[in-house]
Amino acid sequence: MTPTSIRTRTAIAAATATAVALLAAACGSGDPAPDATAEGPAAVDLAQPPQIASWTTFGGIAVPLGSQDGPTSTPGAPLTGFTHTPQGAALAAIGQSVQLATATDSTWSTILPAVTVPGAGRDAYAGNRALIQVSGTDPAAAPSIIGYTLPAYSPDAATVSIVQQFSDDSLAAVAAKVVWSDQDWKLALPEPAREPVPQDFVTAEVAGNPVTALDTMPTDMVALGGAPR
Secondary structure, eight states: OOHHHHHHHHTOOOOOOOOOOOOOOBOTTSSBOTTOOOOOOOOOOTTOOOOEEEEEEETTEEEEEESSSOOOSOTTSOOOOOOSSHHHHHHHHHHHHHHHHTOOTTTHHHHHHHHBOSSHHHHHHHHHHTTOOOOOOOGGGOOEEEEEEEEEEOSSEEEEEEEEEOTTSOEEEEEEEEEEETTEEEEOOOOOOSSOOOTTOOHHHHHTOOEEEESSOOTTOEEOTTOOO
């Protein structure tokens, strides 16, 4: 694996749609009506892929834009406005992590607060990112994002493993965590490591998202049809 591939892989670097309980009106006697029922939470289909409207590119890396699950932000703006569904969480994790990781030296400070939640991870990211200059990604080494898995999901937070395929057909997965905050999914950047960060790290390496080489495609991968190659 080349240093360029490692740097690029790291650069890639919804909540459940719960049904509202139906409350039956009380009878005149004060006793509940015999047919009064309440619906439980709707089932969540983690394997249902999001419907993709189009793809857009950040730093040479294409990310999917959902037709129903977001984002709803205007083109060129930080990616925001995702549905409170597993599909919205996945699209947010993919799009926001790529947009932030490939942001230029003049735009990252605007994107960072829009797509991440406050905390030690964001503070460390900002401090480290301010110390480096990013010249861009190598188009020849840019991966295709072909799908994802959801190792963990709840209405409040989700861990999305973003599956990437490279020009040599090698595979890797980058883990990104999103949380439901201010009525939207946002990245929760990892808290800083104790070790000092090398100055030549690219943005996502500073963020510290775990990267795993894959021998085969995960059997539970949700495929993103139409991914540009």
